[in-house]
Amino acid sequence: MIETAYALLIGVFFATAVYLILSKAVIRMLLGVAVLGNAVNLLIFTAGRLTREAPPIVTAESGERLVAPYANPLPQALILTAIVIGFAMFTFLLVLGYRAYQELDADNTDTMRLTEPEKAPPPPTTY
């Protein structure tokens, strides 16, 4: 039951992220990337099956092995890694967006045309 709620929430996150990333403003794209990262983390968490109130801890009573039911610890490790990496990437893109705004005086991707000039020279006609 709770999985359905999570799935819906992830859907909302993805929809928001896609909407924001499709924007022309770099700052909105950045927000979209941040939301997308959270959507993916929730997705991994849910894909690892949700188990309540059963920490995955081996105790002396449990006979040195995990006794079911226990929460899956692996998705948490994966998400932790993904959060760290995602945070580093987001930070870089944030600074990059800011520098691009300073240098190119543009927050609008339509006006970022240095690498792909708007008035590109016509293809060569000789040979």
Place this chain on the structure above:
Amino acid sequence: MASQTQAPDPGALPAAMIEHATAMADWVVILPVVLCLIGGALLLIMRKSRIGQAGLAILVTIGVIASDIALLMRTLDGPVSMTMGKWLPPFGIAFTADVLSAGFALAAAVATLVVLFYTQAELQLREVRHGFHALVLLMLAGVSGAFLTGDIFNLYVWFEVMLIASFGLMIMGGRKIQLDAAVKYGFLNFLATTFFLVALGYLYGLVGTLNMADIVTAAAVAPKVPMAAIASLMLLAFGMKAAAFPVNAWLPASYHAPDPGVSALFAGLLTKVGAYTLLRILVALMPGTRDWLGPVLVVVATTTLIIAPLGALAQTNLRRALGFFVIGGIGAILAGLAIGTPTGIQGGAIYAFNSMLVMTAFYLVAGLVERVTGEMDTRQMGGLYAVNSPLSIAFLVLVFAAAGLPPSLAFWPKLLLVEGSVASGQYWVLAAVLINSILTSIAGSRLWAHIFWRQGRAGTHSEQPNDRLRPLSPTYRGFAAVPTGALVLAIVLLGLWPNPVFEAGRLAATGLVDPVPYVAATGLAPANDAAQGGAAMASEETPR
């Protein structure tokens, strides 16, 4: 290899820990990555010394090449695996190398070495202090790690290592055009790795394991429809990383922005990691889904093969045109994937190996051309043949290599692709491969004619000798031109004596199509269901 003797104990839980130390010889699997990471850390310490940084970076890269060669020699007898942290696979993170991964890692390290020499001529002190060499080594660590890892989440981590290092290299120098390029490159590549992470989450939810060798076994019995969805997401993610046709726009928009040495490194290494991962995942890990995605792969491969040289024809910026040649090479690798027979996969794998060396060399030659002419626009070049004829020879050889014409290594994988597509009746792929060769040779030889053959600059000056050409300085000749020339020579020699590469490519393709030795190397029980029956038969005659 050490864990191969581990027999499952029927009564109790199977052992999950490694009891004894890893054999020293198995360390060679992680050596390429470890050397790069240690080297990168040391370079940060000595960031003020230019000569020290350059020397150490080159030494470390030579060490990486040596360990890649040692690894390749070992993998000729079968895949090598090492599991870290004492947990047996599928729990511990494993590095598993076969001929394909070791060969690609070797090509990547060789390309990096040449680029490191080249950049000594063009680097400014500021860029050295900003950690250029450390970033190059970190990128090589990411690329080697992605090739050698045997754990799919670990693969994601290496992709991100590679990506963050390439971000740093992309904006090194801080020119406006680089920031503009980095926005496009950064967002789209980060999105691609995020798509990969989504696919990874689904895959884990479905098969419950992240070890690649374990996925081979689990994916064979997993429900078909979710697997197809996961494979489609993977195809999208790595198609973006590899710059396959519908999602290729970021590559010609960004690769020409940084300095030539950096763009050569990117062109040689980055897209091929995406192509390698597609080969590994769609052929070895989920062979069933490759058959499902077959028609999609054919469309993607053929359109990439044909669109790429057309894009190159329309360009006047030299390195932007080369960007389209990189995409064309990706099309050829995808064609091998689309054909799907061992011959086709062998062709795709050898083409990827070849493309790593050729594209690095091509961008470096383009960098030399830009240096001599002082221009990035082919219309303002011209008359170069009179000033620097060796450069024109190297350029022409590389045009042949990009088009897949005989004196270069690229001819042989193209031949395999043609053979494979005829044998499996995939005439669309056959037509696309041939049209790609023709169009690429037209686009490339026209670039050559514009830059070298035409007397002077375009327009009214075209009949007068170009007076703006400057001969290369001794630094450029020694550090940049000689290593680049050596790489071009190596490409020609490999084309004339292709047997070792050809044979290694055959072993690599066998290893992908029949993953039983790959699974066995990690110590996991090989799959024994009917679907793998034919493959198991084939594995009885051990390669070499």
